[in-house]
Amino acid sequence: MTELDAIDRKILAALQADAHVTMQELAERVGLSASPCHRRIKLMEERGVITGYAARVDQKAIGLHVSVFVSIKLARQKEEDLDRFARAISGWDEVLECYLMTGARDYLLRVVAADLEAYETFLKSKLTRLDGIASIESSFALQQVKYSVALPT
Structure with missing residues (x-):
């Protein structure tokens, strides 16, 4: 540190x-x-404290009106299964964030899509096609109450 x-x-x-x-x-x-x-x-x-610079873009302004939090439970939690899942989702633009979790679910993803149909397409064409997923639970955000990329200093 x-x-x-x-x-x-x-x-x-x-x-x-x-x-x-x-x-x-x-x-x-x-x-x-x-x-x-x-x-x-x-x-x-x-020193890696500042890792880069980026523009913040309003997702709705570019037509991405749906935010979905997706909980994933894998069939097994072996290292190779975790790595395979991480590699697969790392290339998907719809997934903005992915966290390996403790508790009942293995991963929590934040996914954006233009609408429900686009999310359904993402779900069917990408997420459900991954081997080793035991369950998928989608929670749709109704309103963004707070959003920040600024870390407390």
């Missing part, structure tokens, strides 16, 4: 809020000049 001081945390908070901020603006916000601010960012990138 990388030790972060208060200025590093301010930099991270500011970048998470707006990664397009200029170096000068960012430096002013955190109380540094541009050069030391830039060095700190580069160091956090090298």
Whole structure:
């Protein structure tokens, strides 16, 4: 784990809020000049604290109106079965997140689709065709109450 001081945390908070901020603006916000601010960012990138930069896109604005949380129970929990499942779903664009879980289910997925028909197609053409799945339970999100990609600093 990388030790972060208060200025590093301010930099991270500011970048998470707006990664397009200029170096000068960012430096002013955190109380540094541009050069030391830039060095700190580069160091956090090298250490793997900052792993990349991306644009946040409104899923509904691009026609993806359905969010589904899918619980998967595998028939067996052997390492090769877990690895096979992870490899299969890692290439599916509809799956935004996948977590190996404790408890009654083995995996929890967050899937997006244009509509119910598109989700049904995903379910039938991809998910149900995987070997080793004992059960699939889909829960449809009615409303997004909170969404954030910013980690607490």
